[in-house]
Structure formats: C-alpha cells, structure tokens
Amino acid sequence: MYTASDLRKGLRIKIDGDPYIVTEFNFVKPGKGQALYRCKLKNMMTGSQFERTFRSVDAFDPADLEEKKMQYLYKEEDKYCFMDNNTYEQVYLTEEQIGDAKNFLLDNLEVEILLFENKPLDISLPNFVDIIVAEAEPWAKGDTVSGNTKPVVLQTGYQIQVPPFIEAGEKIRVDTRSGEYLTRVK
Numbered sequence: 001m002y003t004a005s006d007l008r009k010g011l012r013i014k015i016d017g018d019p020y021i022v023t024e025f026n027f028v029k030p031g032k033g034q035a036l037y038r039c040k041l042k043n044m045m046t047g048s049q050f051e052r053t054f055r056s057v058d059a060f061d062p063a064d065l066e067e068k069k070m071q072y073l074y075k076e077e078d079k080y081c082f083m084d085n086n087t088y089e090q091v092y093l094t095e096e097q098i099g100d101a102k103n104f105l106l107d108n109l110e111v112e113i114l115l116f117e118n119k120p121l122d123i124s125l126p127n128f129v130d131i132i133v134a135e136a137e138p139w140a141k142g143d144t145v146s147g148n149t150k151p152v153v154l155q156t157g158y159q160i161q162v163p164p165f166i167e168a169g170e171k172i173r174v175d176t177r178s179g180e181y182l183t184r185v186k
Contacts, residue, residue: 069084
C-alpha cells in the first residue's frame with residue numbers, strides 16, 4: 001500500500017481497478033493547511049492522461065504488473081502474436097500498443113511483455129537487434145556531397161541511415177532505443 005508521500009515520477013499505482021503511471025509529480029505546501037501532491041497520471045490500459053491532486057492521507061494499491069519473457073511469432077492484420085516459451089500461451093498486442101517497436105520485430109525475437117492481471121499492456125525490446133538490410137542504393141566512390149551516410153531499408157521495412165559501405169543482404173546491428181546503426185555483423 002502506497003501513501004501520497006510515496007508518489008514520484010514513474011511509480012505505477014492502481015486507481016479504480018486500472019493501472020496508472022505517474023508522469024509528472026509536484027509537492028505543494030500552501031501557507032495554511034495540509035500538503036498537497038499534484039500528479040499527472042497516465043492510464044496504462046487506454047493511454048489517457050489527466051491531472052489529479054492528492055492529500056497526504058490518500059492511499060493507493062500498487063499496480064499488479066508482471067513482466068514475462070515472450071517470443072514474437074507473427075503479425076495478423078493489426079495484431080501481433082507473442083508466445084510464452086514456458087506455457088506456450090499466446091497473447092496479442094495491437095499495433096498501437098507495439099508503437100515504434102514494430103520497426104525491429106523479427107520472427108522468434110525474445111521480448112519482455114508487460115502484463116496487468118494477465119492482460120498485455122506494453123512491450124520492451126532488447127537494446128540491440130541484428131537485422132538484414134533489404135534494400136541499399138549503390139554508393140558512388142568520391143560522392144562527398146551526400147555526406148558519409150546513405151539510407152537503407154531493413155527487412156522489416158524500416159529506413160535508417162548507415163555508412164556508405166553497407167550493401168543489401170548484409171546483417172547489421174541496430175540500437176532499438178534510438179533506431180540508429182551501430183555496426184556490421186558477420
């Protein structure tokens with residue numbers, strides 16, 4: 001059980017049966033009266049955000065969140081299917097829940113799925129993935145006008161900038177947090 005004095009940015013709490021994350025937090029002590037805690041909360045199920053003020057006597061239940069390692073299987077229309085390797089149970093996340101992670105989802109990739117009461121909410125990719133370059137324009141030697149990078153399309157359809165020596169069919173390592181090229185992989 002949390003009290004209002006435990007509130008801080010990033011804390012996950014349960015209000016009216018839904019999980020919320022504190023996105024902003026301010027402590028306010030007026031000249032008279034008791035202290036107030038002003039928070040901006042985001043509903044982890046719907047994504048809606050709102051502001052709320054709490055008194056120091058308010059109490060909250062911790063959100064019952066669990067992270068499970070799962071394997072990405074396939075995409076079906078606008079849903080992505082993941083499987084728990086221990087129980088073989090499958091869960092589906094929508095394209096909205098996946099967000100930019102779809103640019104780096106490869107078949108059989110192990111990811112962390114955030115669950116609230118066994119309902120999937122969010123996905124965490126590994127920091128780095130090795131991915132194949134599907135399309136790359138040839139680079140003209142001495143072409144310094146275009147700079148020291150060129151655009152390529154990855155096997156997932158995502159486009160990034162890489163050094164000019166990268167060719168189609170090569171495997172590269174990409175940082176999933178920033179979407180940037182790191183190195184060539186043998």
